Amino acid sequence: MAIAKKEAIYSGPYAERPYYRHWLNGMADAEAFNASLLTPLVYRNRAGSDLDMTFEGGRGSDLNLWKTTSPTGFRTSTIYEVDVVTVRFVLQGQIFRHDPRGEIVAKAGFGMLLPFASQRLEEASARFEAIAAVIDRSTIISHLYALEGCERVTLPDFALMADTRKPGMMALLYSLVGTQQRIANGVPASNIITPLLQEVLIYQFLGAWPRLNGQPPSPETYAQPRKLRTAMEYIEGNLSSKLRVSDVAAACGMSVRNLQLLFKRETGKSIVQTISDLRLDRVKRDLRTDPTLLISQVAYRWGFHHMGDFSQRYRERFGRLPSETRAGRISEVNSVDSTLLRIDHMA
Incomplete structure (x- = not known):
């Protein structure tokens, strides 16, 4: 043909x-x-x-x-x-x-x-x-x-x-x-x-694949801690958006390589792990403070679109499932309500 x-x-x-x-x-x-x-x-x-x-x-x-x-x-x-x-x-x-x-x-x-x-x-x-x-x-x-x-x-x-x-x-x-x-x-x-x-996969490829003319250029001098604060402020302000590592690096006036090195040196974690952890923290907060939203809605709000993967990440970070956090919040509210009711009866 x-x-x-x-x-x-x-x-x-x-x-x-x-x-x-x-x-x-x-x-x-x-x-x-x-x-x-x-x-x-x-x-x-x-x-x-x-x-x-x-x-x-x-x-x-x-x-x-x-x-x-x-x-x-x-x-x-x-x-x-x-x-x-x-x-x-x-x-x-x-x-x-x-x-x-x-x-x-x-x-x-x-x-x-x-x-x-x-x-x-x-x-x-x-x-x-x-x-x-x-x-x-x-x-x-x-x-x-x-x-x-x-x-x-x-x-x-x-x-x-x-x-x-x-x-x-x-x-x-x-x-x-x-x-x-x-x-x-x-x-x-x-x-x-x-x-x-x-970004992570492409940067991983660029950092790992051998070159005939030697290794990639050596990184410039490590950025000062204020660069880390700038990065964290940018990440915090854009957690609900589609974040790219290159966007954070541009906001700090750094190369991606030096930003990655900075996070690893100062926090012990990669920048990607930092972003994921901060988003999970927001999910936990919303599960405890906003009972009107479904767990899936809270997860989606903070960039987690696949519930199985999200639940696994959540459990790895907090040692419990999102549903257990939500149930714990309801239990706390019921306990407070019961206490208030007993106080009313005692008055």
Whole structure:
């Protein structure tokens, strides 16, 4: 089946979708999917083999995350151009890539960083499994500026391959796998891959992925404690809004990297954990003071959109469930009412 090429260069890798799952069971499925132009790739079977593959994930505003599984293996080629970078970790099997730079082979235990190439072919082996994330090139450049304070128009000279046994790479892999599993378990990407978490994953990638020209620039001198107060004031004033780490850093006149170091040094916690804890504190306060609101309404007010995840975070922080806090508040009110009633009878 002929695939009509799209002439336009797409600014984003895929349309934003909270969740998607595609199962290509045979070439008829593949041809129908290829014709949809939902991705810049054409999927085909390997020579002499059937095609059986599944990819499942979700897309936020800046990050597309999915897992590919194929017992048969598959081949791909490009049909239109996108200005993106793919970060892929092979979990099982291996994948061969041919592009203008030459041949690349990635096996389990290694990650690949792949700027999009319009003329490239890939072939995945049988029993293949991988986790991948696609990020717009412009998003990486803007996050690099926020992280390192250096203006640039091109990407750093990232290594094409990275060993996942390195601690930073292992942590990045666990973060991507854990996030994708939560999407697959029914938590929409719009709830998980929030602007804040997208920032965290992208900064984690930028900090962990090796560069051929050495490590990222050393951070400037640590900011003074007043910078921490400025950050906390900004966070407190915007807790109910969509907070980005880069927004807090800009309010303090700092790079993201130095802001992260400042929070870790002064508080022992990351800035993301600090924001989460402060929001949970607000939830607890409202559960105790505003009985007219449902627990879900209070959680949503402070940025928690998935009740299962919210309840787990709440219990980890306070040692009890939100419903127990609400029940405790009602019990306290009833106790006070009973005491007042007894006093009235004694009068």
